[in-house]
Amino acid sequence: MAFFEQHIHDEPKTFLSKYIISYDHKVIGKQFLWYGIFFLGVGGMMALMIRWALAYPGVAFPVIGKFIFPATQGVIPPDTYAMLFSMHGTIMIFYAITPILIGAFGNFCIPLLIGARDMVFPTANMLSFWFAVVSGLILLISLFTPLGAAAGGWTSYPTLSTMVGSPGIGQTLWCLALFVLGISSTMGAVNYITTIITLRAPGMGYFDMPLTIWGLWLTAILNAIFLPVLGAGLLLLIFDRVFGTTFFLAGAAATSGTGDPVLFQHVFWIFGHPEVYILILPAWGIVSDLLSFFARKPAFGAKATALAMTSVTVLSTLVYGHHMFTTQMSPLLTQTFMTLTMTISIPSAIFFANWLGTIWKGSIQFTSPMLFSLGVVFVFGLGGLTGLYLGTVTTDLYLHDTYFVVGHFHYTMAASVLLGGFAGTYFWMPKMFGTMMNEFWAKVHFWITMIGLNGVFMGMMIVGFAGMHRRIYNPFVYEFLERLIPLNMFITWSAILMGFAQIIFVINFVHAVFFRKEKASANPWKVGTLEWTIPSPAPHYNFKEIPVVKCGPHEFGNPALVGRDYQYQTEEVAKA
Amino acid sequence: MIETMNTNLLTEQNRQNEMQKLRSSIAMSVLLVSFSMLFATLILSFVVFRLSSDMWPPMGMERLPLLFPVLSTVLILVSSLTFEFFVGALKKADTELARILFVSTWVLGLGFMATQFLLWNQMQELGYVLETGIFASMIYSFTWIHAAHIILGLAWLLFLIPALKQQVSFSSFEARILSAGKFWHFLGIVWVLLFITLFVV
Numbered sequence: 001m002a003f004f005e006q007h008i009h010d011e012p013k014t015f016l017s018k019y020i021i022s023y024d025h026k027v028i029g030k031q032f033l034w035y036g037i038f039f040l041g042v043g044g045m046m047a048l049m050i051r052w053a054l055a056y057p058g059v060a061f062p063v064i065g066k067f068i069f070p071a072t073q074g075v076i077p078p079d080t081y082a083m084l085f086s087m088h089g090t091i092m093i094f095y096a097i098t099p100i101l102i103g104a105f106g107n108f109c110i111p112l113l114i115g116a117r118d119m120v121f122p123t124a125n126m127l128s129f130w131f132a133v134v135s136g137l138i139l140l141i142s143l144f145t146p147l148g149a150a151a152g153g154w155t156s157y158p159t160l161s162t163m164v165g166s167p168g169i170g171q172t173l174w175c176l177a178l179f180v181l182g183i184s185s186t187m188g189a190v191n192y193i194t195t196i197i198t199l200r201a202p203g204m205g206y207f208d209m210p211l212t213i214w215g216l217w218l219t220a221i222l223n224a225i226f227l228p229v230l231g232a233g234l235l236l237l238i239f240d241r242v243f244g245t246t247f248f249l250a251g252a253a254a255t256s257g258t259g260d261p262v263l264f265q266h267v268f269w270i271f272g273h274p275e276v277y278i279l280i281l282p283a284w285g286i287v288s289d290l291l292s293f294f295a296r297k298p299a300f301g302a303k304a305t306a307l308a309m310t311s312v313t314v315l316s317t318l319v320y321g322h323h324m325f326t327t328q329m330s331p332l333l334t335q336t337f338m339t340l341t342m343t344i345s346i347p348s349a350i351f352f353a354n355w356l357g358t359i360w361k362g363s364i365q366f367t368s369p370m371l372f373s374l375g376v377v378f379v380f381g382l383g384g385l386t387g388l389y390l391g392t393v394t395t396d397l398y399l400h401d402t403y404f405v406v407g408h409f410h411y412t413m414a415a416s417v418l419l420g421g422f423a424g425t426y427f428w429m430p431k432m433f434g435t436m437m438n439e440f441w442a443k444v445h446f447w448i449t450m451i452g453l454n455g456v457f458m459g460m461m462i463v464g465f466a467g468m469h470r471r472i473y474n475p476f477v478y479e480f481l482e483r484l485i486p487l488n489m490f491i492t493w494s495a496i497l498m499g500f501a502q503i504i505f506v507i508n509f510v511h512a513v514f515f516r517k518e519k520a521s522a523n524p525w526k527v528g529t530l531e532w533t534i535p536s537p538a539p540h541y542n543f544k545e546i547p548v549v550k551c552g553p554h555e556f557g558n559p560a561l562v563g564r565d566y567q568y569q570t571e572e573v574a575k576a
Numbered sequence: 577m578i579e580t581m582n583t584n585l586l587t588e589q590n591r592q593n594e595m596q597k598l599r600s601s602i603a604m605s606v607l608l609v610s611f612s613m614l615f616a617t618l619i620l621s622f623v624v625f626r627l628s629s630d631m632w633p634p635m636g637m638e639r640l641p642l643l644f645p646v647l648s649t650v651l652i653l654v655s656s657l658t659f660e661f662f663v664g665a666l667k668k669a670d671t672e673l674a675r676i677l678f679v680s681t682w683v684l685g686l687g688f689m690a691t692q693f694l695l696w697n698q699m700q701e702l703g704y705v706l707e708t709g710i711f712a713s714m715i716y717s718f719t720w721i722h723a724a725h726i727i728l729g730l731a732w733l734l735f736l737i738p739a740l741k742q743q744v745s746f747s748s749f750e751a752r753i754l755s756a757g758k759f760w761h762f763l764g765i766v767w768v769l770l771f772i773t774l775f776v777v
């Protein structure tokens with residue numbers, strides 16, 4: 001497709017133009033990374049509080065509890081508990097995962113991996129970050145409003161989220177924050193899509209793009225299509241809350257036409273199901289690439305992987321009803337949604353098999369990015385399989401709104417995406433900041449995270465299967481759940497273990513960014529994609545000369561190569 | 577020698593303009609998909625409420641007089657036409673005519689906003705306020721959301737003013753003009769759909 005060279009702007013000189021109001025995609029990527037890591041910490045703290053309340057109901061939260069909940073001597077009050085799980089979900093999904101996977105890696109990787117000097121619309125890119133900051137601030141402010149932040153769950157179903165259920169301003173600010181974030185993400189999506197179509201280096205066809213770019217591209221497409229759906233739903237909810245309309249309120253005003261709470265569920269999940277893929281597609285892409293890079297083998301069926309991810313993207317738009325089986329949907333509709341949901345297994349199984357095919361008989365290097373990628377393969381496999389029980393009407397009727405659901409979506413959306421994000425961070429660290437992170441501590445981080453994570457989410461699935469409902473302040477008031485207290489304590493301690501493991505990561509990360517003296521080499525992982533042809537960290541204008549691409553991203557182990565087992569994308573495929 | 581350099585520069589300039597056009601047409605397509613989904617969701621909710629009620633307008637409600645909605649429709653459609661003529665005049669480098677047509681597009685846009693205000697006033701007088709149930713709620717909310725986009729569109733059109741100077745080449749502004757035009761026409765189409773759903777069906 002058409003290619004054109006961008007003008008070279010001058011390098012910014014002042015602190016403000018270099019690090020704050022930056023038009024440089026690499027800086028914006030890093031800004032999103034810090035933003036995401038900050039909110040990861042906030043959301044993680046909330047998770048620990050939720051877990052504490054479930055393992056030790058009525059016991060004060062240790063150390064900081066007395067300062068945060070002085071009125072109850074450190075015990076988490078019930079309404080705060082509802083606020084905590086609502087905000088934990090919102091923050092993790094929209095303010096941690098989205099900025100890290102899409103904001104940070106999207107911005108940083110897209111131009112570098114396709115051989116461009118910047119995004120196609122640098123100004124929109126900069127605005128996109130600052131809209132995200134405004135949105136984050138609104139959300140944080142809502143925590144300090146008189147009745148507290150939103151407490152109607154991350155899905156904010158009416159009637160809970162209308163003035164009847166949440167009279168405080170927190171819920172309104174929640175809607176506003178997500179609406180602003182939607183504007184930010186839509187701007188980003190327009191930018192990503194246009195950049196990938198118009199700025200690929202000469203010679204780079206769509207199938208010569210690294211699969212990371214495929215993942216980010218499909219994500220951007222889904223974002224552009226479905227975020228506005230949520231936006232419309234949020235606007236109507238804001239109207240209901242602020243101006244007194246009755247879109248989502250049924251009953252009272254029946255003579256003059258009445259609203260419908262279930263409508264919001266439809267609108268929310270028309271967006272919400274694709275959102276799951278919006279979050280996971282970049283991680284799939286990154287893992288597909290990294291498995292090949294560290295197995296030192298071409299990605300098995302790379303084209304099929306790309307097409308399978310595309311089919312998942314298309315299918316993901318047609319299955320949202322599986323979240324609403326319990327809303328008295330007609331059986332004809334539930335079965336249709338069930339069948340379509342099951343269909344997603346086919347493309348998923350294709351690229352999953354391709355991942356296994358990629359590492360099969362490879363000479364695997366167990367570096368930290370590879371460990372995290374293999375971790376994704378494991379947890380995504382588990383998460384995907386348990387999804388089948390929830391996509392099937394008969395089993396979902398029993399499992400709906402239990403901790404089984406919580407365990408399942410944490411395996412797919414939290415664990416897979418988090419591990420994928422760590423894989424990417426360890427992998428691109430030298431190109432981002434010019435230094436490597438400590439490999440030993442990275443591996444320690446991986447193993448502790450992996451043990452903690454499986455303890456938490458496996459435990460959740462078990463207590464869910466035993467019938468423990470999600471979102472109850474103290475489930476043990478029900479006699480049949482009392483026996484689950486020890487298991488819940490195990491989950492909580494696993495969560496604490498996992499939380500501590502992240503401190504290792506943060507120290508390692510901060511140390512590498514600010515204090516490490518040794519500079520990374522241009523290509524420490526011995527990989528041939530375009531970003532490794534330039535020095536580390538990537539210079540201001542990425543590529544002095546726009547590269548010409550002559551082969552795919554996964555050319556490993558070609559016997560005709562002399563002295564190394566990889567080749568750059570700028571080289572012709574080696575022939576004997 | 578100098579001549580070939582000049583033609584080289586010219587073709588390079590043309591190439592850049594062509595690329596600019598391609599770039600913004602891709603970006604605009606994506607953006608319009610996003611905006612369409614926003615309004616499609618609103619219309620979806622109309623369809624749900626319309627199909628799930630036994631009678632429409634709901635009991636105790638009457639259809640609104642069509643005067644202002646029809647006026648709005650006429651104004652916005654004519655403004656789309658004047659915009660197209662404006663593009664044609666610029667192409668023929670008829671700056672004088674282009675200026676008149678540009679100003680008329682903008683004024684017609686303002687006129688649209690005026691009829692919307694008149695509509696909202698009339699609704700108040702007839703006793704339809706936001707809280708009077710789903711029928712009035714939808715008319716107010718949807719027209720407000722659309723009007724907010726009209727204001728955005730009017731602001732967007734202002735970015736075309738530099739193209740009204742004498743002696744500017746049309747091709748260097750083409751991408752910008754086409755994008756603003758697409759957005760303006762899009763708002764017209766959305767209004768027609770809202771007109772049909774909210775006031776006619």
Ligand SMILES: [Cu+2]
Pocket residue numbers: 272273276319320322323
């Ligand atoms: Cu789903």
